[in-house]
Amino acid sequence: MFNNIGVSGLIIILAIALIVFGPAKLPLLGRAFGDTLREFKNSTRGVIEDGREELPPGKEEPRA
Incomplete structure (x- = not known):
């Protein structure tokens, strides 16, 4: 989402704020x-x- 905001973009946002x-x-x-x-x-x-806590014992969540 914020990949395209560089240092200059942050400075502009802070100045406007x-x-x-x-x-x-x-x-x-x-x-x-x-x-x-x-x-x-x-x-x-x-x-x-x-x-x-609601998972039955011995069951683990699948890792993403």
């Missing part, structure tokens, strides 16, 4: 984004662990 949100809100947005990613990661980990 700085103009739109301002320097005071940017750290708050970054922290909120990080918290959201952390919560999503923990939730998906919980779903995966619940799925593994």
Whole structure:
């Protein structure tokens, strides 16, 4: 998805975010984004662990 975004693309995105949100809100947005990613990661980990608990003993998930 982000394979085509280089350093110049990231600089442009950060500059636009700085103009739109301002320097005071940017750290708050970054922290909120990080918290959201952390919560999503923990939730998906919980779903995966619940799925593994439901497997009968001796059965393993196929490796992808």
